[in-house]
Amino acid sequence: MTEADLKADLHRYLQEAREALLWKLDGLSEYDIRRPLTPTGTNLLGLVKHLTTVELQYLGYVFDRHFAEPVSWFGRHAEANVDMWATADQSREYIVGLYRRAWKHSDATIQAxxxxxxxxxxxxxxxxxxxxxxxxxxxxxxxxxxxxxHADIVRELIDGVVGTREGDGRIASGDQAWWEDYRNRLERVAQEVGRS
Incomplete structure (x- = not known):
């Protein structure tokens, strides 16, 4: 395998993940994409914002290839966890757009x-x-x-949608009744084993 082949393979895995993350926002309200659904506040738009930070730091700063746009939450004195949630003035369009621009910047680093x-x-x-x-x-x-x-679990908690894309064939197909029966079965087994 050549270096170009290896890069293409790695890039494909990264791009598939990027697209899967953004798919998790599809069809949801502003409230739902920001809702903190775990005790530590995990939310969908915050995950996009965080991964924007990850790409800009690792495929920018680490290789001295700085992103031209100012990013308001960067800096040594930034609030803790500021990249894990979007403020009221950071719209979905802004965060998603910045993530896409970060992809381009990262991709240029990968290519160069x-x-x-x-x-x-x-x-x-x-x-x-x-x-x-x-x-x-x-x-x-x-x-x-x-x-x-994380995004898969958060989205499932919001409206039951799971997988990495529309029609993801890796997820068992079943209607709501099937899934309820399945979950209840798992709960019964957990309770039974927990009592032993």
């Missing part, structure tokens, strides 16, 4: 640099801080897919 190009991840430990583009790409793919899992 060799997989063995070394960047500096200052927030990683010294032994791992000097990281190749290959390692950074693997990290971003893992991070993005991890957050797709």
């Amino acid at each position: 640099l060799g997989l063995d190009t070394v960047g500096h991840v200052e927030w990683w430990s010294p032994e791992y801080g000097k990281a190749t583009l290959h390692r950074v790409l693997v990290h971003i793919i893992a991070e993005t897919h991890r957050h797709i899992g």
Whole structure:
């Protein structure tokens, strides 16, 4: 496999995850995309904002390829978790648009640099801080897919939609009654085992 083939393969996994994340917003109200549905506040638009930050830091800053646009939540003195939720003045269009522009910036970095190009991840430990583009790409793919899992659960809690795209064939097909029966069966097994 050539380096170009390897880059294309890694890029495909990253792009599929990017698109799956944005699909999670489709058809939802402004309220639903911002709703904190876990004790730590996980919400769909916040996940998009966070992954925008991840891409701009890892495929920009780490390789000294800074994003031209100012990003209001960047900076050493930023509020904790500020990249995990959208403020009232940060619209869906703004966050999604910024994420798409971050993709372009990231993609330009991927195209311009060799997989063995070394960047500096200052927030990683010294032994791992000097990281190749290959390692950074693997990290971003893992991070993005991890957050797709969060988004899948949050979206399911909102309206029951699951999967990574419309008509995702990897999800068991069943109507609401089937799913209720399935969930109740799992609950019975959990209770039975929990009593032993």
